[in-house]
Amino acid sequence: MWNNAVEMAARTLRIGLIPGDGIGREVIPAGRRILEALPSSLNLKFSFVDLDAGFDCFKATGTALPDKTVETLKKECGWRTVWRREATPGYSSPIVALRKKLDLYANVRPVKTVATAKSPIDLVIVRENTEDLYVKEEKSYDGTPEQGKVAEAIKRITYRASSRIAAMAGDIALRRQRVRTRASPVCTAHHWSQSLTRATSCHRRMGYSARPAWTYSRKRSTKRRRRSSRWQSRSCAKRHVGDGFAIGEPCHGSAPDIEGKGIANPIATLRSVGCMLDFLNEEEAAAVIYKAVDANLEEGKVLSPDMGGSSSTEEVVEDVLRRL
Helix, strand or coil, X not given: CCCCCCCXXXXXXEEEEEXXXXXXXXXXXXXXXXXXXXXXXXXXXXXXXXXXXXXXXXXXXXXXXXXXXXXXXXXXXXXXXXXXXXXXXXXXXXXXXXXXXXXXXXXXXXXXXXXXXXXXXXXXXXXXXXXXXXXXXXXXXXXXXXXXXXXXXXXXXXXXXXXHHHHHHHHHHXXXXXXXCCCCCEECCCCCCCCCHHHHHXXXXXXXXXXXXXXXXXXCCHHHHXXXXXXXXXXXXXXXXXXXXXEEEECCCCCHHHCCCCCCCCHHHHHHHHHHHHHCCCHHHHHXXXXXXXXXXXXXXXCCHHHCCCCCHHHXXXXXXXXX
C-alpha cells in the first residue's frame, strides 16, 4: 500500500561522457543538459565523468582507447560519444575495440518518423556488432602479375552470435509490442552476407530456434528503407548493447567540415540519451525526451541547417529543453 508520507528514493545514474572528435564536443554536452533538465517527478539523478578516447586522444597519447577509459566504463558508467574516422597508420576506431572489450554484440538502431511524416515508419534495426567483417582479420599481399596487390578480410559468422542477436531482436519486438496495436510482433531475420547462403541459413535457423513461437517475415523492406534514408542520416540514434552494458551513440560521425561553426544537429545525441534510458528501464524518462524532440521536429521552426533550417546547435537544444 502506498504511503504518502514516504517518497520514493531517487535513482542516481553514473554517466561517462566521451565527446570524442569533431562536433562531438558540441553535441555531447546537449545530452548532459537534457538529463539534468528532466522533471524531478521522475526521481532520477545523474553524476557525470568526462573520459578520453578518439583520434585526438590517439595523436596526444598514441592510443585511441586508454585502459583507464575502459576500466571506468566497466565499473561505473554508461556513455555517449562521437568518433572521427581517420585513415592514419596505427589508428583504429575505439568504438570497434569497445564492442569487443565489453562484448557489445547488438547494434540497436530505432528508425521512427514524426507524426507529420507522409510515409510513417516505426521499426528497430538490430545488427550483429562483433562478427562478420568486424572480426577485423585482414591482410594484403602481392598477387599474380595480373592481380597486383590483393587485400582479403575474413567474414566470420557463428551460431552463438546468430542466436543471441536473434534473441535480442525478439526481446525488443516484444517490448515494443506493449505500446503497439499490431496483433503480434514481426521479426525479420536477415543477414547482409547474402552471397554466403550457408551463413544466411545459419542466421535464420538460429532466429527460429531462439524464439520459435513468433511470426517471422521474409519480406524485404528495401523500398521503405530507401525512402527513409534521408531522414535517418539527419537524426539517427543508436546504442551498442551487451548483456548488462550499453553504449548510446549518435551515429552521424564527427563532421569535421562544420566543426566549430555552432550548427551541428544535436537531435541524434538527444535521441541517444532516450535510447540509453530505455535500456536502463527508465521508459518514462525516455518518453519525455522523445516527446520533446518530436515536438521540435513536427513544428519545424527551430531546425539546424542540415534539416533545412537556420538555427544553431544552441537554439535547437534550447527549443527541445523548453518542451520538457
